[in-house]
Amino acid sequence: MASQSCQRGPENAHMHPKGPCCSALCFLCSLGSSPHGSSLGPLRKCGRRSKPVQSSPEGSRVAEWPDGLLSLLLLLWSLLPSAGGLELEMAGTTQIVFLHEDVTIPCKILGSLHLDLSIVGVIWSLKKDGDESEVFKFYGDQLEAVRPGANVSLLGLEHGDASLYLPRFELWEAGEYQCKVVVTPEKKEGTTRLEVVAHPNMSLSEKPATARGGKEKLIICQLDGFYPEALDIKWMGSALKDSHFQEITEGVVTGPTVKNDDGTFSVTSSLALKPALEDHMYQCVVWHRSWLMPQSLNVTVFENTRDSTHGTVPPTAEVGPPVSEPRSVMIYVTIIGLCILLFSVIVCGLWKWKRLTTSNTGLCLRLDVRCCLPSFRNT
Secondary structure: OOOHHHHHOHHHHOOOOOOHHHOHHHHHHHHHHOOOOOOOOOOOOOOOOOOOOOOOOOOOOHHHOHHHHHHHHHHHHHHOOOOOOOOEEEOOOEEEEEOOOOEEEOEEEOOOOOOOHHHEEEEEEEEEOOEEEEEEEEEOOEEEEOOOOOEOOHHHHHOOEOOEEEOOOOHHHOEEEEEEEEEOOEEEEEEEEEEEEEOOEEEEEEEEOOOHHHOOEEEEEEEEEEEOOOOEEEEEEEEOOOOOOEEEOOOEEEOOOEEOOOOOEEEEEEEEEOOOOOOEEEEEEEEOOOOOOOEEEEEEEEOOOOOOOOEEEEEEEEOOOOOOOOHHHHHHHHHHHHHHHHHHHHHHHHHHHHHHHHHHHHHHHHHHHHHHHHHHHHO
């Protein structure tokens, strides 16, 4: 709020004994309020009486530089420290998002029940590799989505929600996002780093090996479309009669990671199987950042088929961690559990039926005694 001396012009402003125009803003105020302009002379020290600034007979030079004065005012405003009364709530330092999914970056003004949008401004920008570019901006009644599809809900903004919505997030959009909010005369900034991930598409297949007359087989684990590149693949195996899986290192070949045209990665790993005397289950276990837990694909190979050749059950995907025991054992445990449950239900039913029968018999005996009492008394 300008002081009284600023409102009256430079003649009184610089003669104030307290020196209110020692601030840059008040000095600019005195320049803008002078009808005749002023010559920029040296300022006196604060607290002392100074001579009035002499008006220039050539007219106002400030009037000839309105753009420069406006730029200076904006520069001074930008150098002001952020006000402590305005607080923003972001998602945190890092937010993990998935490739090609819609993303919302939270940015909320705390303690805002209702805002007048005429005094609110929002600018979202992306900083990446040292370059900063605007994504979305809103000021006054003007709204501009620099990034196609970017949006901040005006209805939500009225209630303090300046969150940014980005449809179909791409790899190149990862970086540091900055939310700048102005609620006149206060301003605040917050940042969140977005990191993008993509799940590997897993598949298992088999093909005959060329060695030893084609009696060997290759189990191939193909992973496509994952991001980032870091990934770990292990092969596990167990006999169907055994419930313990062990890591397999012999016969495992994992190729180099290949970068796809869209920026994602692909890799192939294979396991060479030798003829064995018993049936086995094999797992391709994968660790990747896009998963909270490792995922696996399983395949069962039967060695003793009728035609004395290898037989393979189609691979099955496991949702969650790798399997820790063969499916046959799980089936047996399930059947036994159902039998125990059925037996418990039958025993409980018999016990209740017996209890009900006993209570009914006692009731009938008591009724018979009461019926006989009148005849006994008559005799």
